[in-house]
Amino acid sequence: MMIGRRSYNVFIIMSTKLIFLVAAASLAQGDNDGYICSRATYYGSPDCIGNPYGACGYGEYGRTVYNGEVSGVSRLYKNGSGCGACYQVRCKIPTHCSEEGTKIVVTDYGEGHETDFILSARAYSNLALPNLAPQLLAYGVIDVEYKRVPCTYASNLVIKVHHHSHFPTYFAILPIYQAGTYDITDVQLWLVCTSLNSLPVMLDAVSNLVITFDFKRDFDHFVEYCKEWRGMRRVYGTVWDMENPPIGMPINMRFQLVSGGAANANAEVKWLQIANVIPTDWKAGVAYDTGFQL
Known part of the structure; x- marks a missing residue:
């Protein structure tokens, strides 16, 4: 009986450590639905949409595509091959953030403090629950999670x-x-x-x-x-x-x-x-x- 009890206790301790490690990995990588944890901020512009001089070279298209819900990225820029990629981004403040978040397209390169996304003000604001965009903007930098999603357009590749x-x-x-x-x-x-x-x-x-x-x-x-x-x-x-x-x-x-x-x-x-x-x-x-x- 003593041998069995000791084996049982060891198993419980190992299981507890295993659960802890799995939970820690989940926090680092995001939820089971493919999201990755990161941080995001935003940049100002007169009309709250994109920058026509972005590093992707899109010009006016980069300012208005996806209704101005665009972003500069650093790690995801990938020497330019990351330009045009779409991501679903949602923030992690339950009292301020919508559950769905918003979909953005990469049009620029930008680096921030431990951030993967420097969003247009419009995209950043659309992370918020209704009427709470000003409060979310006041944070400046927020925790987010993101995943790659398909871009969809009515147009063909041009x-x-x-x-x-x-x-x-x-x-x-x-x-x-x-x-x-x-x-x-x-x-x-x-x-x-x-x-x-x-x-x-x-x-x-x-x-x-x-x-x-x-x-x-x-x-x-x-x-x-x-x-x-x-x-x-x-x-x-x-x-x-x-x-x-x-x-x-x-x-x-x-x-x-x-x-x-x-x-x-x-x-x-x-x-x-x-x-x-x-x-x-x-x-x-x-x-x-x-x-x-x-």
Whole structure:
């Protein structure tokens, strides 16, 4: 009987420690519904919505998307691939905070004291129960929990040609209305050499292989040689660029999509290829509908 009692007592002590450890882990990681604990603050703006000069490069779109419920992030920025991601955020003051919280989209980079989110004033206020936004704003910094959720838009994925682009020699773009939970981690263009304008680039690329060039004899060889997907450069945020883009034809593009971010060990990686998404005579500042939703 004594042996049995001692075993029973040890079991209870170990179980108590186990319950304590599980509870502690739950507090650190959030509730069982996938939320992660963090902190949030807000920034001021004249109209309480977004910043058109945000680090993601969205411009006016970044000010008004999701009705101005936007946020700057630091850790979740992920060198720009976190731009356009959506999160459900809810605060943890029962007397002031709504149970649902609010849904925001990342449009900027920002660092605060132990915060993952620097929300627009509108987004921050929408964390509160009815008529309690002023009291919540007075806190300045609050405990929150968040999780990644799909972005939803009535629009398809749209590719906007950046206003600093210069036809036909410099091509910069930014994807907008990025639905779902995918991060865009790579953008590539399909290159085919079809004109003499491409010839210097081709000759430079293979100068170690060809000494003389006979146009009639060798042009087909060069065209076949330079058919390839070539990566664009991430300039900053969600802005991608390429010098000497394809000319004389519509531009085919493909996007590498990673579900939930590259840091997720179980992330799904896939390519979305879209033909003729940008017309031959593209123009800076114009947005082109891809016809696809992520």
